[in-house]
Amino acid sequence: DVKVTQSSRYLVKRTGEKVFLECVQDMDHENMFWYRQDPGLGLRLIYFSYDVKMKEKGDIPEGYSVSREKKERFSLILESASTNQTSMYLCASITGYNEQFFGPGTRLTVL
Amino acid sequence: GENVEQHPSTLSVQEGDSAVIKCTYSDSASNYFPWYKQELGKRPQLIIDIRSNVGEKKDQRIAVTLNKTAKHFSLHITETQPEDSAVYFCAAEMASSGSARQLTFGSGTQLTVLP
Numbered sequence: 388d389v390k391v392t393q394s395s396r397y398l399v400k401r402t403g404e405k406v407f408l409e410c411v412q413d414m415d416h417e418n419m420f421w422y423r424q425d426p427g428l429g430l431r432l433i434y435f436s437y438d439v440k441m442k443e444k445g446d447i448p449e450g451y452s453v454s455r456e457k458k459e460r461f462s463l464i465l466e467s468a469s470t471n472q473t474s475m476y477l478c479a480s481i482t483g484y485n486e487q488f489f490g491p492g493t494r495l496t497v498l
Numbered sequence: 499g500e501n502v503e504q505h506p507s508t509l510s511v512q513e514g515d516s517a518v519i520k521c522t523y524s525d526s527a528s529n530y531f532p533w534y535k536q537e538l539g540k541r542p543q544l545i546i547d548i549r550s551n552v553g554e555k556k557d558q559r560i561a562v563t564l565n566k567t568a569k570h571f572s573l574h575i576t577e578t579q580p581e582d583s584a585v586y587f588c589a590a591e592m593a594s595s596g597s598a599r600q601l602t603f604g605s606g607t608q609l610t611v612l613p
Contacts, residue, residue, distance in 0.1 A: 427605060
């Protein structure tokens with residue numbers, strides 16, 4: 388059974404803090420993605436990775452970085468959290484058929 | 499890059515009626531168009547998809563149509579039920595994404611089925 392997990396469902400951080408969001412998949416998928424979801428804006432791609440240590444910027448990478456040291460784990464890093472990064476963050480990995488499986492999401496609030 | 503527009507942003511229908519959600523895309527080379535359903539508090543899940551070599555695909559009460567010439571595709575839900583209430587997202591695969599297969603999503607449609 389497909390499984391994508393994220394380290395936290397809810398997270399509250401303060402402005403300026405460094406924030407790590409973790410995503411793990413157990414399906415041996417090569418492609419992994421980080422999105423943020425905001426009302427009226429849909430799902431916007433932040434970064435994606437197609438292999439270990441490989442990463443590419445998505446549509447809104449500013450203020451974020453990523454790490455992919457192992458195939459199953461893709462981390463999103465907010466170097467210095469700001470209030471406009473308050474959002475729902477969704478991780479996904481992709482099957483060979485191109486179906487994206489999403490994690491449950493992390494609702495991040497930056498105060 | 500690819501740009502996907504989705505309409506309407508909200509849609510209310512009576513139970514048993516049909517619902518139609520429409521999307522347009524900009525990259526004529528895009529060749530894969532999935533639809534995702536996200537229930538309140540849950541993750542998006544794939545409900546149906548279509549590839550550019552097919553004009554229509556149906557799965558029970560849901561169907562998707564694709565017009566490559568006009569660059570638009572639509573989701574049709576017939577005999578709607580209260581459990582169809584959710585946010586629906588369309589997406590298009592960017593054909594020029596290099597090593598990774600990358601989707602661009604529409605802004606979502608909140609469908610409410612009224613009992």
